[in-house]
Amino acid sequence: MSVYDKLNELNITLAAPATPAAAYVMYAQTGNLVFLSGHISKNADGTVNTGLLGRDKTTEQGKAAARAVAIDLIGTLQAAVGGDLNRVKRIVKVMSLVASTPDYTE
Secondary structure (H helix, E strand, O other): OOHHHHHHHOOOOOOOOOOOOOOOOOEEEEOOEEEEOOOOOEOOOOOEOOOOEOOOEOHHHHHHHHHHHHHHHHHHHHHHOOOOHHHOOOOOOOOOOOOEOOOOOO
16 A cells, blocks of 8 residues: 555645745755754644644644644655655654643643
8 A cells, every 4th residue: 555545544735845934944845854843833724723622722632733734744755755755765853842731642
């Protein structure tokens, strides 16, 4: 099964990478490695998703935000590899930061 078959199976549509919000690039390639810049969670209308898990956001809303960021990252990776995700052999590292209240434990 190709990457695109799996994305279709999961009803995932990749968008073009976002324009950087400041003076940085969305990805950098060195040799056969690609490094992606940080991505932020956005709402369906494109505004930045704000608030803290455990205060302003539920766990389900947090999961949805994390999923949206992951899909954005895949879209950026697709652009970085010339439009063909099947060229990607593996993802070595993913780092995620979550804004939550100090007592949030879910």
